Amino acid sequence: MNRLVWLASIVVGVSFAVPAPAQPVAETQELQVDPALEAAAAADAPAADDADAATPSGRPPQMNPDISLILDTAAAAFSRGDHLHQGGHAVDESGMVLQGLEFVASANVDPYFRFDLNFQLAGVHLEEAALTTLALPGGLQARAGYLMVPFGRGNTQHLHTWSFVSPSLLHTRFLSAEHFSGVGAELSALLPLPFYLTLTANVLDPHRSTGLRSASFGAIESSASGRVDGLEDPVYSTRIHGFYPLSDDWSLSLGASGAFGQSPFVPDNRAALWGGDLYLKWRPVSSGDDAWGVALSSEYVLRDVQVPGDSVREHGLTAQVDAWLGRFWMVSVRGEGLDHVSGTVHDQAMFGTWQRRSSIALTWLPTHFSKLRLQGDWGQGEGNRPAFGVFVQAEVSAGEHGAHAF
Amino acid sequence: MSPRPRVSLLVRVTAALLGPSLLVAVPATAQLRVVTTIPDFAAITRELGGSRVTAEALVKGSQDPHFADARPSMILAANRAQLLVVAGLGLESGWLPVVMTQARNPSIQLGARGYLDASQVVQLRDVVARADRAMGDVHGGGNPHFYTSPAELHRVAKAIHARLVELDPEGRATYDAGWTQFDARYRTKTAGWLQRLAPLKGTAIVEYHKSWVYFLAWSGIRGVGALEPKPGIPPSPAHVAKLLAQVAPLGVKQVWQEVYQPQSLSKLFAQRSGATLLILPSMVGALPGTDTIWAKFDRMVDAIAPR
Numbered sequence: 188m189n190r191l192v193w194l195a196s197i198v199v200g201v202s203f204a205v206p207a208p209a210q211p212v213a214e215t216q217e218l219q220v221d222p223a224l225e226a227a228a229a230a231d232a233p234a235a236d237d238a239d240a241a242t243p244s245g246r247p248p249q250m251n252p253d254i255s256l257i258l259d260t261a262a263a264a265f266s267r268g269d270h271l272h273q274g275g276h277a278v279d280e281s282g283m284v285l286q287g288l289e290f291v292a293s294a295n296v297d298p299y300f301r302f303d304l305n306f307q308l309a310g311v312h313l314e315e316a317a318l319t320t321l322a323l324p325g326g327l328q329a330r331a332g333y334l335m336v337p338f339g340r341g342n343t344q345h346l347h348t349w350s351f352v353s354p355s356l357l358h359t360r361f362l363s364a365e366h367f368s369g370v371g372a373e374l375s376a377l378l379p380l381p382f383y384l385t386l387t388a389n390v391l392d393p394h395r396s397t398g399l400r401s402a403s404f405g406a407i408e409s410s411a412s413g414r415v416d417g418l419e420d421p422v423y424s425t426r427i428h429g430f431y432p433l434s435d436d437w438s439l440s441l442g443a444s445g446a447f448g449q450s451p452f453v454p455d456n457r458a459a460l461w462g463g464d465l466y467l468k469w470r471p472v473s474s475g476d477d478a479w480g481v482a483l484s485s486e487y488v489l490r491d492v493q494v495p496g497d498s499v500r501e502h503g504l505t506a507q508v509d510a511w512l513g514r515f516w517m518v519s520v521r522g523e524g525l526d527h528v529s530g531t532v533h534d535q536a537m538f539g540t541w542q543r544r545s546s547i548a549l550t551w552l553p554t555h556f557s558k559l560r561l562q563g564d565w566g567q568g569e570g571n572r573p574a575f576g577v578f579v580q581a582e583v584s585a586g587e588h589g590a591h592a593f
Numbered sequence: 594m595s596p597r598p599r600v601s602l603l604v605r606v607t608a609a610l611l612g613p614s615l616l617v618a619v620p621a622t623a624q625l626r627v628v629t630t631i632p633d634f635a636a637i638t639r640e641l642g643g644s645r646v647t648a649e650a651l652v653k654g655s656q657d658p659h660f661a662d663a664r665p666s667m668i669l670a671a672n673r674a675q676l677l678v679v680a681g682l683g684l685e686s687g688w689l690p691v692v693m694t695q696a697r698n699p700s701i702q703l704g705a706r707g708y709l710d711a712s713q714v715v716q717l718r719d720v721v722a723r724a725d726r727a728m729g730d731v732h733g734g735g736n737p738h739f740y741t742s743p744a745e746l747h748r749v750a751k752a753i754h755a756r757l758v759e760l761d762p763e764g765r766a767t768y769d770a771g772w773t774q775f776d777a778r779y780r781t782k783t784a785g786w787l788q789r790l791a792p793l794k795g796t797a798i799v800e801y802h803k804s805w806v807y808f809l810a811w812s813g814i815r816g817v818g819a820l821e822p823k824p825g826i827p828p829s830p831a832h833v834a835k836l837l838a839q840v841a842p843l844g845v846k847q848v849w850q851e852v853y854q855p856q857s858l859s860k861l862f863a864q865r866s867g868a869t870l871l872i873l874p875s876m877v878g879a880l881p882g883t884d885t886i887w888a889k890f891d892r893m894v895d896a897i898a899p900r
Contacts, residue, residue, distance in 0.1 A: 293690075377697055432666040477656050477657055555660070555730060590690040
């Protein structure tokens with residue numbers, strides 16, 4: 188017992204001798220004049236001439252990739268059961284769904300390569316895992332790995348960058364329920380012009396087993412031989428993309444894309460996608476009101492698919508306007524439609540004939556790392572009577588997340 | 594399928610995309626092409642390098658550098674740069690990485706001599722041992738707004754001078770002359786600014802965002818609170834009311850904020866506290882007539898300590 192008392196006395200005694208650790212700074216403590224700050228201020232004024240001082244960053248050197256997790260969860264209610272399908276990641280029935288849980292990691296590997304990973308933990312699948320060259324001459328850049336195809340604007344945008352809860356109708360119909368993607372390689376060139384213009388060519392392995400995701404091209408497993416026999420078998424895509432800074436406040440981006448591969452209906456026949464996209468943005472950075480802005484984005488896609496004894500042509504158009512109302516609010520409006528142009532429709536599951544949808548979304552961004560969204564939809568199509576949908580979505584992002592392309 | 598019309602369409606689209614190139618003038622070639630993220634570094638580079646350099650800033654002084662768009666025109670500028678000067682500390686992390694990756698320019702990547710992280714030569718403030726988003730949008734490595742302090746920009750200028758000489762040794766005479774002139778002007782101007790600000794030493798001010806900690810430390814003026822409850826978290830009426838009560842005994846004289854921050858709550862706070870709301874140019878070009886760092890600090894000092 189005595190030993191215990193002695194031990195307690197020592198512990199208590201030491202606790203008085205050791206200074207208490209700093210308490211977390213409460214908001215009220217901001218009001219106190221920080222003596223350290225005062226001392227530093229006093230020291231710095233005369234020391235301002237000491238230009239030889241060079242203080243390295245306080246952060247210890249880190250070699251880890253930037254890693255982040257992004258969670259999207261949503262709920263929906265539809266006025267009818269036979270409403271339009273909402274596409275990949277979206278809520279397709281009345282109820283709640285975990286839309287996405289993205290694991291994102293990126294880092295420079297060495298002076299020559301960068302590595303980017305985007306893994307979807309909700310419905311476990313790879314969205315993108317790519318190496319990118321950093322040091323090719325002549326404005327060239329190569330990418331390889333599991334790639335999202337740069338077809339139009341929307342296909343390379345991840346769920347957390349969307350302005351709506353659901354992808355566009357043309358994306359789901361012509362590109363993929365997720366992303367038009369696969370294992371492949373890409374070469375792009377930034378042309379030596381006085382303005383930004385890139386040319387990109389992309390080739391994807393056509394095997395379903397390696398992860399080809401496409402709503403328009405058939406996997407090689409369904410061809411006559413079931414294997415790659417020649418250069419006509421892979422899926423190819425190409426894109427030309429120009430950007431014109433009309434002023435400090437106005438930006439115009441124009442793109443045209445094409446993709447070619449095997450028809451999913453007739454082995455060794457062909458399918459082709461053609462697309463055009465436009466993005467016009469006004470953001471008044473020159474007046475200091477850069478939290479405000481308006482952007483118009485539009486995509487058009489035309490698809491030709493050879494079917495037995497025929498060729499089916501369809502097209503689709505989507506146009507949306509995003510308005511940023513200060514740093515914390517955004518309103519988005521979207522109108523879109525798909526139509527059959529020519530040819531006999533053999534497969535309703537793939538072709539689906541005409542569809543129309545209008546959407547409006549209100550997004551609240553309490554910080555740069557979280558958002559809440561309310562969306563209303565009205566849609567109809569052949570085989571679907573007009574139906575309303577209401578969505579609520581929440582998104583949070585944790586960790587070091589990379590920058591987004593314009 | 595009939596390919597001919599589609600090829601024709603592709604040719605027309607390509608022509609439409611290429612067409613504007615004929616209307617854009619090609620800039621004259623300079624000895625050294627420098628691209629900087631914020632305009633202060635570009636202004637300094639122009640003073641040091643004169644006609645031996647071209648210096649272009651990716652964001653404007655009136656723009657919030659945290660939230661710029663990664664416009665492809667930035668990629669084009671970075672592609673042609675021989676030196677990229679960044680603030681670092683995560684200030685540009687929302688847009689610069691994609692610009693650097695897509696620039697296809699090994700000369701300006703991290704670790705190359707054409708990449709200069711200005712924060713590496715700064716006496717950092719607000720360095721936190723552990724950063725967590727619950728603390729707001731904190732920059733763990735330190736507060737990145739060091740460009741509000743003349744002393745820190747002087748250090749950055751010295752580093753830019755050294756890098757210009759390293760990348761373009763033939764221009765050493767020009768850069769040395771530029772540095773000598775810059776340094777002399779800095780000393781003269783700093784003495785004048787500090788003299789004007791001396792009576793305000795110890796004066797209490799409130800910031801909107803913690804953008805001014807370096808200027809405060811340099812001038813001896815006291816920052817006693819921020820309208821943002823945490824960095825990057827917008828001020829709420831409740832927080833502003835609480836802050837009003839807390840700073841009342843301290844006699845806050847001024848509220849400082851940048852041009853791109855909303856002003857409604859700042860005005861209310863200033864009105865209720867009896868302070869003056871000052872919209873200050875934190876970066877070169879943020880306000881008309883602030884196209885050099887000298888003009889920027891002249892404007893700041895004029896606003897803070899009117900003659």
